[in-house]
Amino acid sequence: MADEKFDAIVVGGGPAGLTAAYVMAKAGMQVIVVERGEYCGAKNVFGGVFFTNVLREIMPDFLKDAPIERNITKRRFSLMTPDGEIGGDFKFDRFNKDFSNNSFTVLRSKFDKWLSDKCEAAGAMIITGAVVDDFLMKDKKIAGVKARMEDGDLYGDVIVLADGVNSLLAKKLNFHKELDPKSTIIGVKEVIGLSEERIRDRFALNGNEGAAYEYFGYSAKGAIGSGFIYTNKDTISVGVGATIASMLEHKLNPNDVLEAFKNHPTVAPLVRDGEQKEYSAHLIPDGGYKKLSKLSGDNVMVVGDAAGFVNATLFHEGTNLAMETGKLAGETAIEAFKKKDYSAVSLSQYDTKVKNSFPMKDLKQFKNTGETLEHNPKMFDKYPTLFGDLVAELFTVDGEPKWNKEKRLMMKLLTSENPFALLKTMIDMRKVII
Numbered sequence: 001m002a003d004e005k006f007d008a009i010v011v012g013g014g015p016a017g018l019t020a021a022y023v024m025a026k027a028g029m030q031v032i033v034v035e036r037g038e039y040c041g042a043k044n045v046f047g048g049v050f051f052t053n054v055l056r057e058i059m060p061d062f063l064k065d066a067p068i069e070r071n072i073t074k075r076r077f078s079l080m081t082p083d084g085e086i087g088g089d090f091k092f093d094r095f096n097k098d099f100s101n102n103s104f105t106v107l108r109s110k111f112d113k114w115l116s117d118k119c120e121a122a123g124a125m126i127i128t129g130a131v132v133d134d135f136l137m138k139d140k141k142i143a144g145v146k147a148r149m150e151d152g153d154l155y156g157d158v159i160v161l162a163d164g165v166n167s168l169l170a171k172k173l174n175f176h177k178e179l180d181p182k183s184t185i186i187g188v189k190e191v192i193g194l195s196e197e198r199i200r201d202r203f204a205l206n207g208n209e210g211a212a213y214e215y216f217g218y219s220a221k222g223a224i225g226s227g228f229i230y231t232n233k234d235t236i237s238v239g240v241g242a243t244i245a246s247m248l249e250h251k252l253n254p255n256d257v258l259e260a261f262k263n264h265p266t267v268a269p270l271v272r273d274g275e276q277k278e279y280s281a282h283l284i285p286d287g288g289y290k291k292l293s294k295l296s297g298d299n300v301m302v303v304g305d306a307a308g309f310v311n312a313t314l315f316h317e318g319t320n321l322a323m324e325t326g327k328l329a330g331e332t333a334i335e336a337f338k339k340k341d342y343s344a345v346s347l348s349q350y351d352t353k354v355k356n357s358f359p360m361k362d363l364k365q366f367k368n369t370g371e372t373l374e375h376n377p378k379m380f381d382k383y384p385t386l387f388g389d390l391v392a393e394l395f396t397v398d399g400e401p402k403w404n405k406e407k408r409l410m411m412k413l414l415t416s417e418n419p420f421a422l423l424k425t426m427i428d429m430r431k432v433i434i
Ligand SMILES: Cc1cc2nc3c(=O)[nH]c(=O)nc-3n(C[C@H](O)[C@H](O)[C@H](O)COP(=O)(O)OP(=O)(O)OC[C@H]3O[C@@H](n4cnc5c(N)ncnc54)[C@H](O)[C@@H]3O)c2cc1C
Pocket: 011, 012, 013, 014, 015, 016, 017, 034, 035, 036, 037, 040, 041, 044, 045, 046, 047, 048, 049, 050, 051, 130, 131, 132, 133, 162, 163, 164, 165, 187, 188, 189, 239, 241, 281, 282, 283, 284, 303, 304, 305, 306, 309, 310, 316, 317, 318, 319, 320, 322
């Protein structure tokens, strides 16, 4: 391989990199993917719901053999309080048809491997167990990458950086700065074994239906974060995430937060008698629109988490943003390949495509989410506690006439919190949701 030159080198075999590789290989380009894991997906961590709208576009028959765990037909959102929750859910039978809601639980170790096999079948070469440490330069331009392996100097016309959150390679190019603890989430997750029958009964599901439960409010012991439970076939994925800054401020460690979450009175019955199968932790780029990295330059493009494409609002979408940016980079590379022009000007087509894409539009819509949450820490501690108390008291059956109780609780609310501060928080929260 020493002197071989590729049309494209993709660094990182996650959803973003593999999508770029698939699209380019299908168009006849000579593509190599360099992945540091033992195989693609070997150590990749995510919560559990893979959003397949982009996968469906590039591979319409993916459901034939994709390693899907369950079809998400039910979603539940709850405001967690220290001893309970105020929640609501929806479940639609229509999501059982065709492509579900493009929301399926998967296990990344199986799913990414399957996607990498599809790339190989399309003609891409996948090298695993090799870390890319640096670029190879020629005439002050990027000409390839240095991978930690024998004959690891790989030359290529275009390099797609898909090396995930905190891309050291993009940082070397000065495309982004050090991660900001206020806009970086540390997520921890356990995969817990439960029988299929138990999963169906506990989450009120039929057949291969799946559930996604999201917990806000007091879910990370008062830190700015959230928790989740996603049902797989015969396991459930249970996890929490919070910004690093908030974890430090509350003197919390992620493992303790996950234990507290699993032992919370509303979560404990859902995980009861489960057997721990896996434990993992990973960072999530949460800076959104305002903290995206530079996207392209001479001979290089950055995709997925490496560029910061995660919608960590109510929607918790990352996989489809990764695939969409990977797809757009792949399409840009194909045009550059045809023109034999990999200059920054030529590859800036990627920036234009991204600007008009759903990931950018969504991130723009929620561009203030991070700051909004940071400025409203009471949403994670004081308010869930207060609302929990009010709801619990309102529904406590004790003979107190309802009108008296409602007046008393309204007074309690007004004396517990400045109504203007509360109103401002309510208005602010709208920005996180719509
Ligand atoms: C706790 C948690 C929960 C999440 N929940 C969800 C969810 O439910 N739904 C959702 O859509 N998204 C979720 N996300 C986000 C989602 O995981 C990411 O947005 C998505 O995986 C990004 O894909 P990617 O290909 O850009 O990066 P990654 O999936 O991180 O892939 C990067 C790849 O690059 C490889 N790599 C890194 N550096 C090098 C190097 N130097 N050389 C070679 N290879 C390298 C890595 O091994 C990895 O395979 C979650 C994330 C976390 C951490």
